[in-house]
Amino acid sequence: MKLDQAQRRILALLQKDSSISTQNLAEKVGLSPSPCWRRVRELEEAGLIRGYVALLDREKLGLGTCVWVRVKLTKHSSEVLDRFEAVVKSCNEVVECYELLGETDCLLKLYLPNLEAFSSFMHNFLLKIPEVDITHSSVALREIKNETALPL
Incomplete structure (x- = not known):
């Protein structure tokens, strides 16, 4: 779908505040409100707007530790990856997971209360997945930029 300027502006504004009224x-x-509302509906129906969410403050919720875990799987097959994906998708601590090219097969992003919770996650969850061969972890010291808005 080719976007016009009004659609791009609508998307940019909704990314900043999805609770904005149609009038605003x-x-x-x-x-005018009716054509604007129709354009928003068209963007939703086209799948450009997947949904609306509230962005929460993870620090205030006690999830101050961000950890990235690179995972190498035992072998490269669709069955191994499918089993790994299914297990990871069921884990609330994993907020993002990407399949990668290169030496690392998958990259996980976790939000946890502290390093003890990370240790528990590793020993009681990740390292018990039979498809996991090697892991490398990095703990974020501080968050410099974390944007949800896509560049339009």
């Missing part, structure tokens, strides 16, 4: 959105985009 229309005013900022330069449309």
Whole structure:
């Protein structure tokens, strides 16, 4: 779907505040409310808007430790990857997981209360997955940038 300027502006504004009223959105985009609402619906139906969420403060929720874990699997087969994916998708601590090219097969991003929780995660969950061969972990010292808005 090729986006026009109004659609790009709508998406940019919704990424910053998805709770904005249709009236306010229309005013900022330069449309009347009905056409603006229709454009938002078109963007939803086209799958460009996947949903609406509330962004939470992980620090205030006691999830101050961010850890990246690189995982090498025991072998490269669709069955091994499918089993690993299914287990990882069921784990709440894993907030992101990517399959990679190169020496590392998957990259996990975790939010945890502290390093003790990370140790527990490793020993009681990740290292018990039979498909996991080698792991390398990095603990974030501080968050420099974390944006949810995509560049338009």
